[in-house]
Amino acid sequence: MRESLIVISHEPLREFAQAMLLGAKVPEDKARLVAESLVEANLRGVDSHGVQLLNFYIDHILMGCVDVHAEGHVVSESGGAMVYSGDNGLGQVVAHAACEHAIRLAKAHGVSLVTVREANHFGAAAFWSQKIARGGLIGISMCNATPLVPPWQGREPRFGTNPICMALPGAADRSWLLDMATTTVAMGKIFKAHFSGQPEIPPGWAMDSQGVPTTRTEEAIKGMPMPLGGYKGSGLAFMVEILVAVLSGGAMSTEVGGIRIRSRPMRCGFAFFGVDVSRYLPIEEFQARMDRLIELVKNTPPAPGYHEVLVAGEPEWRNKEERLRNGIPLSKGVWEELIKTASKVNAVPPAVVER
Amino acid sequence: MRESLIVISHEPLREFAQAMLLGAKVPEDKARLVAESLVEANLRGVDSHGVQLLNFYIDHILMGCVDVHAEGHVVSESGGAMVYSGDNGLGQVVAHAACEHAIRLAKAHGVSLVTVREANHFGAAAFWSQKIARGGLIGISMCNATPLVPPWQGREPRFGTNPICMALPGAADRSWLLDMATTTVAMGKIFKAHFSGQPEIPPGWAMDSQGVPTTRTEEAIKGMPMPLGGYKGSGLAFMVEILVAVLSGGAMSTEVGGIRIRSRPMRCGFAFFGVDVSRYLPIEEFQARMDRLIELVKNTPPAPGYHEVLVAGEPEWRNKEERLRNGIPLSKGVWEELIKTASKVNAVPPAVVER
Numbered sequence: 001m002r003e004s005l006i007v008i009s010h011e012p013l014r015e016f017a018q019a020m021l022l023g024a025k026v027p028e029d030k031a032r033l034v035a036e037s038l039v040e041a042n043l044r045g046v047d048s049h050g051v052q053l054l055n056f057y058i059d060h061i062l063m064g065c066v067d068v069h070a071e072g073h074v075v076s077e078s079g080g081a082m083v084y085s086g087d088n089g090l091g092q093v094v095a096h097a098a099c100e101h102a103i104r105l106a107k108a109h110g111v112s113l114v115t116v117r118e119a120n121h122f123g124a125a126a127f128w129s130q131k132i133a134r135g136g137l138i139g140i141s142m143c144n145a146t147p148l149v150p151p152w153q154g155r156e157p158r159f160g161t162n163p164i165c166m167a168l169p170g171a172a173d174r175s176w177l178l179d180m181a182t183t184t185v186a187m188g189k190i191f192k193a194h195f196s197g198q199p200e201i202p203p204g205w206a207m208d209s210q211g212v213p214t215t216r217t218e219e220a221i222k223g224m225p226m227p228l229g230g231y232k233g234s235g236l237a238f239m240v241e242i243l244v245a246v247l248s249g250g251a252m253s254t255e256v257g258g259i260r261i262r263s264r265p266m267r268c269g270f271a272f273f274g275v276d277v278s279r280y281l282p283i284e285e286f287q288a289r290m291d292r293l294i295e296l297v298k299n300t301p302p303a304p305g306y307h308e309v310l311v312a313g314e315p316e317w318r319n320k321e322e323r324l325r326n327g328i329p330l331s332k333g334v335w336e337e338l339i340k341t342a343s344k345v346n347a348v349p350p351a352v353v354e355r
Numbered sequence: 356m357r358e359s360l361i362v363i364s365h366e367p368l369r370e371f372a373q374a375m376l377l378g379a380k381v382p383e384d385k386a387r388l389v390a391e392s393l394v395e396a397n398l399r400g401v402d403s404h405g406v407q408l409l410n411f412y413i414d415h416i417l418m419g420c421v422d423v424h425a426e427g428h429v430v431s432e433s434g435g436a437m438v439y440s441g442d443n444g445l446g447q448v449v450a451h452a453a454c455e456h457a458i459r460l461a462k463a464h465g466v467s468l469v470t471v472r473e474a475n476h477f478g479a480a481a482f483w484s485q486k487i488a489r490g491g492l493i494g495i496s497m498c499n500a501t502p503l504v505p506p507w508q509g510r511e512p513r514f515g516t517n518p519i520c521m522a523l524p525g526a527a528d529r530s531w532l533l534d535m536a537t538t539t540v541a542m543g544k545i546f547k548a549h550f551s552g553q554p555e556i557p558p559g560w561a562m563d564s565q566g567v568p569t570t571r572t573e574e575a576i577k578g579m580p581m582p583l584g585g586y587k588g589s590g591l592a593f594m595v596e597i598l599v600a601v602l603s604g605g606a607m608s609t610e611v612g613g614i615r616i617r618s619r620p621m622r623c624g625f626a627f628f629g630v631d632v633s634r635y636l637p638i639e640e641f642q643a644r645m646d647r648l649i650e651l652v653k654n655t656p657p658a659p660g661y662h663e664v665l666v667a668g669e670p671e672w673r674n675k676e677e678r679l680r681n682g683i684p685l686s687k688g689v690w691e692e693l694i695k696t697a698s699k700v701n702a703v704p705p706a707v708v709e710r
Contacts, residue, residue, distance in 0.1 A: 153657055164591075168597070232583055234667070242645070296608045297509075304567065
């Protein structure tokens with residue numbers, strides 16, 4: 001069965017997203033930032049972290065779980081170290097402020113680590129690592145999230161998909177970008193399969209509610225995503241939880257709510273590292289060395305069944321070029337959900353092309 | 356078939372390791388440090404990074420590939436950022452010096468990142484993260500290594516097993532410790548299976564020389580270890596390579612030699628992060644929060660087939676307690692190789708118990 005799609009350009013999609021947020025009484029500058037972060041994920045082909053999140057964001061806001069005016073505040077600052085409280089503001093608003101601090105502190109001290117508590121969902125981590133990278137730094141972002149993932153050998157969720165993301169400064173920003181959940185896939189991909197009406201997901205993605213591996217989308221939705229490679233994925237998720245939640249004094253593990261957990265604030269945390277590349281070597285040399293490393297990797301003869309070796313971020317750059325030109329395809333299921341959500345906040349959907 | 360083992364206490368094993376290094380003309384303080392790092396890995400049950408490495412280290416030293424007197428030097432220091440050159444010194448000697456700088460810089464600036472080039476094999480990463488942690492810091496260690504791992508979709512090696520390791524300060528040092536290769540297993544585990552005469556390894560560990568997955572130890576030895584979870588493991592290995600090699604100006608990817616590649620220096624690199632916990636929250640509070648998080652995770656009901664949920668580092672602490680008490684078991688194959696190596700440097704093996 002071919003999936004039913006609609007196609008929309010990024011600009012009207014961003015305006016629509018912004019209108020929905022404005023309709024939910026989000027101030028204009030904050031609505032613009034959130035909309036931008038979501039549509040950027042759609043442009044990169046990371047639809048799990050795109051506008052489909054608005055279905056959850058808007059509900060959460062309408063239920064009064066998020067303070068749409070809060071921007072957070074600095075709890076403590078010392079050298080390159082900072083604790084920031086999001087004060088239950090919108091995740092993107094809090095992340096934006098915290099990243100500005102990570103950039104400022106890395107420029108002042110060479111290396112920075114800003115850890116953030118009491119925030120909400122910040123969209124795709126890539127948006128924030130790239131923001132730090134545009135400050136001339138290596139940017140590393142992490143967050144904890146709704147407990148959906150069991151620790152290895154366990155059968156109940158204790159961790160979120162706790163992603164690790166790194167972006168590079170200068171022209172290297174377009175050559176390599178890592179943004180990975182510490183599960184085999186992000187939960188959003190399983191939800192996307194669900195909303196797109198795909199009955200099966202690949203093996204290794206998820207377990208059912210009893211902790212038994214499954215490839216049935218409907219079982220996976222009620223179950224749990226798998227930690228990457230078993231105990232190592234659990235170890236990485238724990239590492240993220242320490243840097244994000246233990247260090248920040250924020251909510252940990254099962255204390256974290258979620259955009260899909262109604263009637264209470266999410267209370268998630270972030271960690272942002274900044275590394276001032278120019279203190280190590282000239283940025284042009286860094287770029288030249290990255291180019292050489294990428295060449296070394298890309299000239300690897302492909303394994304049987306493949307015709308090319310890709311580096312992290314490459315598929316997303318290709319998507320972005322293509323989608324800037326030809327528009328963003330969304331599954332009809334996602335689009336219909338969005339229209340339902342829009343009706344709750346009196347936002348008018350733009351015209352779209354069916355494909 | 357039950358594996359033939361010998362058992363030896365950590366103290367005579369350390370003395371034997373030190374005697375072998377002294378026999379290879381390594382200065383006494385340096386020989387002691389290398390021996391300590393290897394035996395500590397054996398105590399923790401990480402035998403792939405224990406004394407069996409001496410078979411390669413000693414050969415490499417005897418061939419003149421390592422400068423046993425070099426300690427390296429600071430190339431540049433700026434805020435929490437440092438580039439260090441190992442000057443082809445012993446990996447442990449260089450790592451020791453670089454970690455001291457990482458501790459000093461994190462104490463001065465809150466967060467530090469020391470990147471190291473032109474070094475040799477430093478043993479298990481845990482030894483170095485724990486060294487930084489004993490300075491009251493969160494310690495994160497990474498290194499690149501002999502290119503043995505293909506990038507995802509490729510059929511020729513481009514990355515080492517490029518481990519990521521994090522250790523915690525204070526009492527937390529005994530409660531959680533992550534030390535993981537970005538492959539499904541470290542190459543040393545495949546070599547250990549080989550030396551122990553195990554004909555089969557678990558699926559997912561390795562590919563043969565054509566890039567096709569295999570469970571036959573002899574094929575795996577001639578082949579390549581698999582990146583953790585496919586493209587994500589490749590992404591993490593690439594991240595490590597950037598922080599370790601692109602940033603340090605050192606050897607990258609196929610430019611790196613190896614302890615098993617004779618007649619040329621290894622030229623590997625390290626990265627050491629230090630994070631001064633006390634700038635974020637009091638260390639006692641950090642410990643109390645870690646205790647709570649560990650409790651939250653360990654009280655997860657076990658999945659079918661398991662009776663307990665373990666956190667990272669826990670199996671190694673149990674091994675260490677047991678091996679401090681009852682001695683270190685080594686496979687007879689490993690022990691016989693060691694005795695052969697010892698004869699090259701006129702070191703006298705201690706008496707051992709066969710089991």
